[in-house]
Amino acid sequence: MRPYPFTAVVGMQELRLALVLSAISPAIGGVLVRGEKGTAKSTMVRALAGLLPPVDVAEGCRFSCDPAAPDPQCPDGPHAGPAIRRPARLVELPVGAAEDRVVGSLNLERALAEGVTDYQPGLLAAAHRGLLYVDEVNLLHDHLVDTLLDAAAMGRATVEREGVSVSHAARFVLIGTMNPEEGELRPQLLDRFGLTVEVASSRDPEERAEVIRRRLAYEADPGTFAGRYADDDASLAREIQAAQELLPSVTLSDDALRQIAEVCASFEVDGMRADIVTARTAVAHAAWSGRDKVSTEDIRVAARLALPHRRRRNPFDAPGIDEDQLEQALQDAEPPEDPGPDDDGPGSGSQAPEPEAGPQGETEGGQQPETGGGAGGQQQTTGAGKPYRARLFQVAGVGEGERGRRSRAVTDSGRTVGVRPPSVREGRPHLVATMRAAAPHQRSRGRTGAGLVLRKGDLRYALREGNEGNLVLFCVDASGSMGARARMREVKAAVLSLLLDAYQRRDKVGLVTFRANGADLALPPTISVEDAAARLEALPTGGRTPLAEGLLEAARVLRVESVRDPRRRPLLVVVTDGRATSGADAVRRAQAAAGLLAGVTAVVMDCETGRMRLGLAAELAEHLGAEHVPLGEVAADSLTSAVKSRLGRAA
Template sequence: MAFPFSAVVGHPDLRLALLLSAVDPGIGGVLVRGEKGTAKSTIVRALATLLPDVAVRAGDRFGVDVDAGEESPDGPFPADAPVERRPARLVELPVGASEDRLIGSLDLQEVLAHGRGSVQPGLLALAHRGVLYVDEVNLLHDHLVDLLLDAAASGRSHVERDGVSFTHPARFLLVGTMNPEEGELRPQLLDRFGLTVRVEASRVVAERTEVVRRRLAHDADPAAFATRFAADEDALRAQIDDARARLGSVALTDRELVRISAVCAFVEVDGMRADVVVARTAVAHAAWRGVDAVDVDDVRAAARLALPHRRRRDPFDEPHLSDEELEKALEVAEQALQDLEDDQDDGPDDDGPGGPGGPDGDPEDGPDDGSGPDAGSAAPPEAGASEAGGPESGGPGSDGPGPEGAPSPPGRPAPPSGTGSGSDGADSLPRDDGDDAPLSPVGAPQQVRLKSRRFEVRGVGEGVPGRRSRARGRRGRTVRAVAEAPESGPAPHLPATVIASVRGGRRGRPEPDDLRHAHREGREGNLVLFCVDVSGSMAARKRMSAVTGAVDALLRDAYQRRDKVGVVTFRGSGASVALPPTSSVHTAHARLADLHTGGRTPLAEGLRAARRVLRAERVRDPRRRGLLVLLTDGRATGGGPKPLDAALDAARGLAREAGPGRGGAAMSTVVVDCEAGHVRLGLAGRIAGAAAGAIVTLDELTGENVAAVARTAVGA
């Protein structure tokens, strides 16, 4: 028995977002971001019990709306077909679901039994007029997320595959949950969710106590616990029904439309989807409150839920809109409204004395003074950020990124200054044993932002789905049908199987010899392990700035290609794993921003630590091929009596580790030579040669050069 929605303690924004989406599913769904153990799944499952029952024709597997006259692929139905009512469904989409299971496919059983084509509904059809819940949506394969969000936006699912073609209604309340520590959604997909809420466990002792008390009471006697909150549940159902009935009559005036547009322009969201979502959410909020017109309170509530995740200008930005920033945006919008009303009162042709063109007016004032619906976009960038400043907002009182390494909010960027790896006074005489110096945050405004393009591992692998190297597996596009099952596992190719049966004279009743399998090719993700020298010899300001810029570019590339990343650093007397391999590139970005430089250079220890990480990850995930990116000047000054010899020996161990993998090299190495100055020793090149890897200078780590050196490293 589901936990009652009204029994949930805390999370007011999440409960409001879910209820507003229940009132108007056209808002576009809710994305719930938060740490583990915050009752995300419990709240979503509880919501489904509040939705009204739906009327469907008996035997209609697609559950189309009878009253709306929708057509079902199972139809046509006779006019006197019985109609029955059933509860709205909660359909869960597992992370490992196939495309066939999501959108539907050919009904093979019907084909084999009766020799006629029939369609099998997918999860999108089952969720029609209900809730489609995707736990860990950030781990769902990209092409499935695309299909899911396209259906959610259009309200229909179109299927063109396996020799069948059909379409059916697919209107559902989409709810996705995710833990940002396990990886982020692409910004394009993040924008497709109507609302987003971040949930965190309460730090208030009384609230945490009540959460535990209610959880234990529910587990001990679910029926009694449900009875205890039955009246509250009925009241919520009635309020949802009333809000749905009121939705079409709620007035959204031009004044509030201008306010919405001004707020969206002020916070500098991309595109127009934000304006539409805020408008729909504000109307739903007014209907939920039981009023007949949208006002500023409805706009405020809608903007707080619909805008934070649309402010991301960068993959490493944290979706955030502080209360201070929102209130400032509303103030600017109010001033824009006042200016617009003043212009309308003056009239467009007011050229008399004291008017814009009159003798008493300002000769430079024209009829268009920058006020109006778009005034928010003309506000100075400083006004767009929180006036509160401070570390949390990344404002003037902040020394850098806010919590979790998030860059300062958009609207206040500092122009990057050109930096390179050339020498200066400090760089020509590096010191290995100086004091700790803070490492410039990755992607800090003073750095040059380098652009890294895709590089691929040689051959065709069999790793997890991603967007980097070629791979064969159960996902991807079908390139041909084969008689033998591929190594990645059997994937029956239905049309080819039926055709083989017909050609064999069995009329759609295949024998085992007729079975054909789909040979599919897609892309795989790799493990990109950064091994970063943060010793004193790397501490020169300009050089470290260039190094962090290069790492930033490679991290962005890893984010876009859906790779796992890890970070190993070495300095002083040893090496440490700053970040074990993870899918959260955002976390890697934050960890690199917190590093410090200084001390001697135990290069051999760094290489050995990297080798241990790669070996452990291969045991955990043998199909994922790796790329080691070593950033160093090659000056080994720690780790034994002969530190350079020890480093060369450790590099030879990496070469042995890079044995053949499934479809290509198991791993490859790229050494980024960070040495600078007029006199260069070329030590990084010797390390690259011993590791059987490629060598590239820091100056070359831009654009096409990144792709070229990486392809060389893997022998592509």
């Protein structure tokens, strides 16, 4: 089936421009496309490959070396054959791909037996001088995303296995698509994408109808439909090629550089990558517009594409860019005009207006105004305080879950801690253990040469230990006893800090709340901690304390998740002062509910304050077999201070 034509996509002008600019200048660093499902993200990316000029490759080279400038380290070199022209490739990387499939693999058996380096190239080699597309990039394992972005930045891929190293060129346009509802990329990874675009479906009925009309026509007869747009696609392809040829001639003046620096500084982006990417994008946009000099309009367009994802400090910051701030920065850095004969110079005339104040209604630390609710103050909503670096809480033991950064686990990467039994053939071969297994049998196998004579039974596999992500389920008391404003703000700040920690450690999170007469699953387990933060921010308080119902709902959620995702081990965080006031036998029922959570690693965040304390949260922690942590000790700094204080007293 012929791919959907690029020019047949309705709307999506910003995404269209970002993809074209990346095709013109691969040095920009690719595009991250963020948007809800069903917005033609994948359709446009797949159609882009048909617009790229064909490439000349060395005959027989699996790494697509350019015959005019072959890679001197190419594993298939040196190249002496004729050049072959082929279309540019679009290589798709599946979310579940293994690391060897991405970077390539070395044949350890041949290395030991024959002393040769037998390297099988991976997807990075296939994508060289083309497009590498990762759908749902936010669901890709972090170590694979790091590998992709490092290769995209350095232009090379390196594979090292047990002391054997192979390197080859890997220059490609990296394009990732993602649905933010399924979780965000870490800020460090966001920054490595050159451009980002937010896409959403149109709300215009006429435009939506045209989308349906074209899609149905394509599905009915792909060939005829694609033929209707063949001329438009061919014309766009010629324009891209013309811009690529003009690109080296585009001038980036010192005045334009100062404008770029002023814009990036005004948005307080980290590092210098934003400035460099903005400059490259502005140059590409000038070439796309047919100009040989970068203008203010080129910088404006480049900033809109290169800066929105770089100004985020944590996953709870809204993406986007302030257009007024952008225009002010561009104006501040505009080169001065030559004064005319009647002009008194820069010291005359009215002064520039003072910058406007920030949005009204905000309070320090991102807090929202507090609002009362319900007659007599029975229900109220309190904003969260400023988050901080939280202590690390881990699940006990060693798991085998998805890769992350929280608890110990057996993984296919990490440090080698042993050798798997011969019957377990998983992971990478262990070189030394394999040699030891084969060495005693060399005489009986008739070895005569330098290499080892291997059998399949000799292979041993490394047992590696790394870290896994967990399911962090928050069970939060939202009853009236928690409703004091200063107290609830502190509670929400602590939970928000733990949510931020869960985001950085690649955990799933869920939120159970209990108040009044029952418990609610406010957020089913998800990798989108942004949703959890939003639910937490809007969490009302008031009413009695149905602690038993909260624990029972937490046990139900964990039971369901153990079936859905059995490898992901849970960490239960109960946020309460330990009171149970719903029903005559509330305390007994709470203790019984705690028994259902036996074996689950849990933390009880004790929110009780004041001089006279009942110690009920500590009793609950004992029934749960959980770690008891006072609210004031959730911060990592408080733990450090406590340790230093104890060491000081001991000295």
